[in-house]
Amino acid sequence: MADDLIQQKKTQRNLIFILGSVLxxxxxxxxxxxxxxxxxxxxxxxxxxxxPEIKINFDILDSSIFEDFQLFPEIEPFTEATTTEGTISxxxxxxxxPY
Numbered sequence: 001m002a003d004d005l006i007q008q009k010k011t012q013r014n015l016i017f018i019l020g021s022v023l024x025x026x027x028x029x030x031x032x033x034x035x036x037x038x039x040x041x042x043x044x045x046x047x048x049x050x051x052p053e054i055k056i057n058f059d060i061l062d063s064s065i066f067e068d069f070q071l072f073p074e075i076e077p078f079t080e081a082t083t084t085e086g087t088i089s090x091x092x093x094x095x096x097x098p099y
Contacts, residue, residue, distance in 0.1 A: 078091075079091075
């Protein structure tokens with residue numbers, strides 16, 4: 001019984017130490033991110049006026065590799081289903097009407 005209480009107090013002491021460490025690290029990170037002098041901000045004179053020119057080579061699409069591709073056949077939507085009793089219609093004319 002007494003051993004359990006001692007063990008619980010040791011566990012609580014360890015958890016308090018871990019919590020304190022986490023709080024110190026969190027406060028340090030927040031201080032570094034928000035309250036320190038901002039040396040990485042972009043100044044007005046640093047804005048780039050010329051944008052890089054982007055060229056896309058579309059000639060690769062005319063390659064012989066793409067000529068060998070075959071299209072998939074178009075799949076028709078289901079309108080009827082065949083059962084052992086006969087053919088039934090699937091769906092409703094207006095699916096948004098309440099039953």
